[in-house]
Amino acid sequence: MTGAPSDYPLLIGQLLANLPQFAEQEIVSDGKRFTYAQFARRLRQLANVLTDLGVKPGMTVAVMDWDSHRYLEAYFAVPMIGAILQTVNVRLAPAQITFTLRQSCAQVLLYHPDFRELAQDFASSSATPPRLFAMADYEDHLAAAATDFDFPELDENTLATTFHTSGTSGDPKAVSFTHRQLVLHTLAMAGTLANQPDGEGFRRSDVYMPMTPMFHVHAWGMPYLATMLGAKQVYPGRYDPDELLRLQHEEGVTFSHCVPTILRMLLDCRTIDARPLRWTIIIGGSALSEALRIEAHRHGIVAIGGYGMSETGPVVALSRSVRSGSPALLGRAGFPVPLVWARCPRTGNDNQAGELQLRAPWLTAGYRDDSTASAALWADSWLHTQDLARIDADGAISIVDRIKDVIKTGGEWVSSLTLEDLCARHPDVVEVAVVGIPDDRWGERPVLFVVPVPERPPPTLASIHELLRPAISNGTISRYAIPDRIISRSELPRNSTGKLDKASLRTSVQ
Amino acid sequence: MTGAPSDYPLLIGQLLANLPQFAEQEIVSDGKRFTYAQFARRLRQLANVLTDLGVKPGMTVAVMDWDSHRYLEAYFAVPMIGAILQTVNVRLAPAQITFTLRQSCAQVLLYHPDFRELAQDFASSSATPPRLFAMADYEDHLAAAATDFDFPELDENTLATTFHTSGTSGDPKAVSFTHRQLVLHTLAMAGTLANQPDGEGFRRSDVYMPMTPMFHVHAWGMPYLATMLGAKQVYPGRYDPDELLRLQHEEGVTFSHCVPTILRMLLDCRTIDARPLRWTIIIGGSALSEALRIEAHRHGIVAIGGYGMSETGPVVALSRSVRSGSPALLGRAGFPVPLVWARCPRTGNDNQAGELQLRAPWLTAGYRDDSTASAALWADSWLHTQDLARIDADGAISIVDRIKDVIKTGGEWVSSLTLEDLCARHPDVVEVAVVGIPDDRWGERPVLFVVPVPERPPPTLASIHELLRPAISNGTISRYAIPDRIISRSELPRNSTGKLDKASLRTSVQ
Secondary structure (H helix, E strand, O other): OOOOOOOOOOOHHHHHOOHHHHOOOEEEEOOEEEEHHHHHHHHHHHHHHHHHOOOOOOOEEEEEOOEOHHHHHHHHHHHHOOOEEEEOOOOOOHHHHHHHHHHHOOOEEEEOHHHHHHHHHHHHHOOOOOEEEEHHHHHHHHHHOOOOOOOOOOOOOOEEEEEEOOOOOOOOOEEEEEHHHHHHHHHHHHHHHHOOOOOOOOOOOOEEOOOOOOOOHHHHOHHHHHHHHOOEEEEOEOOOHHHHHHHHHHHOOOEEEEOHHHHHHHHHOHHHHHOOOOEEEEEOOOOOOHHHHHHHHHOOEEEEEEEEOHHHOOEEEEOOOOOOOOHHHHHOOEEEOOOOEEEOOEOOOOOOOEEEEEEOOOOOOOEOOOHHHHHHHOHHHOEEEEEEEEEOOOOOEEEEEEOOOOEEEOOEEEOHHHHHHHHOOOOOEEEEEEEEEEEOOOEEEEEEEEEEOOOOOOOOHHHHHHHHHHHHHOOOOOHHHOOOOEEEOOOOOEOOOOOEOHHHHHHHHO | OOOOOOOOOOOHHHHHOOHHHHOOOEEEEOOEEEEHHHHHHHHHHHHHHHHHOOOOOOOEEEEEOOEOHHHHHHHHHHHHOOOEEEEOOOOOOHHHHHHHHHHHOOOEEEEOHHHHHHHHHHHHHOOOOOEEEEHHHHHHHHHHOOOOOOOOOOOOOOEEEEEEOOOOOOOOOEEEEEHHHHHHHHHHHHHHHHOOOOOOOOOOOOEEOOOOOOOOHHHHOHHHHHHHHOOEEEEOEOOOHHHHHHHHHHHOOOEEEEOHHHHHHHHOOHHHHHOOOOEEEEEOOOOOOHHHHHHHHHOOEEEEEEEEOHHHOOEEEEOOOOOOOOHHHHHOOEEEOOOOEEEOOEOOOOOOOEEEEEEOOOOOOOEOOOHHHHHHHOHHHOEEEEEEEEEOOOOOEEEEEEOOOOEEEOOEEEOHHHHHHHHOOOOOEEEEEEEEEEEOOOEEEEEEEEEEOOOOOOOOHHHHHHHHHHHHHOOOOOHHHOOOOEEEOOOOOEOOOOOEOHHHHHHHHO
């Protein structure tokens, strides 16, 4: 900022500037309906409630809730008073939740009744316990609060949010984002999603419902975008596939986002066949397999791959069909969005791919209380994703694999993702996973885990070999990639955000 | 900026991050075609040419050119090396052009052959003459330049552009914009224009051609947006209506912007009837009259009102049809775009309207060498537009009039714009203008200027009275608003950017 009267910091509250244009638009949550005009008043009421609870600029307010209007209100009101919103991953194990709460030193903890015991146990065992605020009393407190509040003008580099990564390796790590970063992510998403081909994006005329939880990377930032645009918003509470489908149908939801696991659950619902859907869903967190994309398409769901991670705010790339000319490519990580620079410096081990490294105005500055990991994340001033990727000729990013999941066998690199995408097409499997295990002769060898179709035997090695033969012939995978072991499971282990837990699969066979 | 390795300044060069996605897309100019890949290389070549001419960060590079690929390249390369691009309004009178050149202290002046004499005269009469660079040699110089250039990482508050207002009152005043402001304007426009209803916006699949000159407020910022999106761009040189229509047809132009005068000229072209058009045109600079909007619509042109001024970067509001439910409202100044706060504090003279005041992240910090005018522009940290306006119930801005043009008569305010909009519907007129002149009894009285339809007499006072009667009955205008004098002219005086010169009309009758 320059100190001039024209200075305009990029603050979350500025996303509300256009609100008079859609004062009557709806926000649906918990069986209730709120207008945006009510939402604006409720933000001022919540600001008064928080202030009365002793919240001051720089303090941390932790929230444990399912997706709701309450969460949306906290997304705005907490940072707008200068405090930091900690979105607690309630899908973690209790010990990990306690770890994240302790690390963030929240002064106030808002909890849904489902988490009362955990919240109270934490408070009573903590040396500096947070003040507890029961969401059960939320509406009463708001109703009793004054409707006036003067939000302060903050520095745009003020921290706005903090949350923990899903912790695929070791304890979850806390990342945080500033007002400026969240505003820029929102602006970039507005331009990106509205510029998608028809039926592949998100515009103000769409109806929005999150299906990645609001505790995880700001539900991919979409509640901020939906609010800035004035779109109708639907918050589904705790995720239940039948309830998600009911809301989609009854509220006319047209735009959502989720991990592949949630999409799989929706497709497995009996109620999904009851009606044709028209629904655009951005898929992230894990790769969107071609088999899943096609199955979704049969139900009227346009599933579109995106790319991001907790550290990246999250969205840095999004797929689209038009320029590539092929809907099959919708499953890719996608095209970098405006202002995002992506590079994949060659590693030497593979002349096709390298670690994906990023620069964008909304990437976290680092991990809380972990300067070593932060420095590694930002070596050479590029964010290191630890994903092996390549930039295709059309500018799109193709993720080859997580660097730690890629299988080194026979002197070549085999992508576990590619192998999974191919094996998932086997008619007798519901789900698959591939991990590499150490092998004296080959370095590593791929092991295939399958969840067979109910009441069907798992596929034989011969049938997998048959399935992979064309991909070997056309050079998609090396001949070393054929798994020589198949392990059948009733389900695959996943972490709190629905990602495959490959570390535990590897451990289980070593 | 925080000093962290994650810092990412908002720089004009960052708008090029997605360029690998549309390397083969076209830029059409001067009868030539360039790909975006060539454009990127040419920027590096231009940066070398400028550096060889002695251009250093902080210096000013002035450009006198018609709309061209050269201008687009200067839009990027000059700020990207840390210099300031001065876009010279070549439509001003020679003395005023000299005034603007002198005030900006440009160290280098790039000139089109059409302005050779003026450029050479200026240089020879200047105490600190700029180095002259003839656009006639532009291609030769670029071809000879190295194709590598390391653009510096700048502070985002570095000045990027400067130009002069059209100077409706007194000498033109210089405004300037920073990298940050231009990037934020571009991002906000991307989200706004792609979120317009179908046929009323600008998406990456559109074909863009400016029709407000590139010397004036960065052609409304659209060349930056078109480049960020990777849209096909067409630059039409010096504006000739038949040539604009030819390019629209042959290059498939779907999105443009202009002042009402240019739209009027297009509609008056004989060639416009040769084919049906599909063309979205944002109209700004002056109000879009309903008569003109409807006439354009008959030719397949969707004309949409916008609002902005030199000081505002420029776009702060844009009309759309859907939410209002009425295409008639497309002529309004429009809805504030994201991040734009608008207010119209009541003046006391009128309980419906007040001066439109704005806050947005891309408004100029002030006028060069004029701290008094700058302080007045930013009184109370809001930008004062000197437009009388109101915010409608749906959140849209309706401009009542320029404060200095509103007619105070019989104790009431009469909008000259409203009167013009109504009188323009008279079948015997091509154009109209209304100004107030001092009157001892009434304070001011409206005078109507008309340009009659060729070979028809000007309208009588009685027929104007007849035309206005319904608007008086329904309260749209006061009965004091009926002009009691009609003056016929063969054309109306306009300033360099096509706006009516009401000061000169007033002088002519006093």
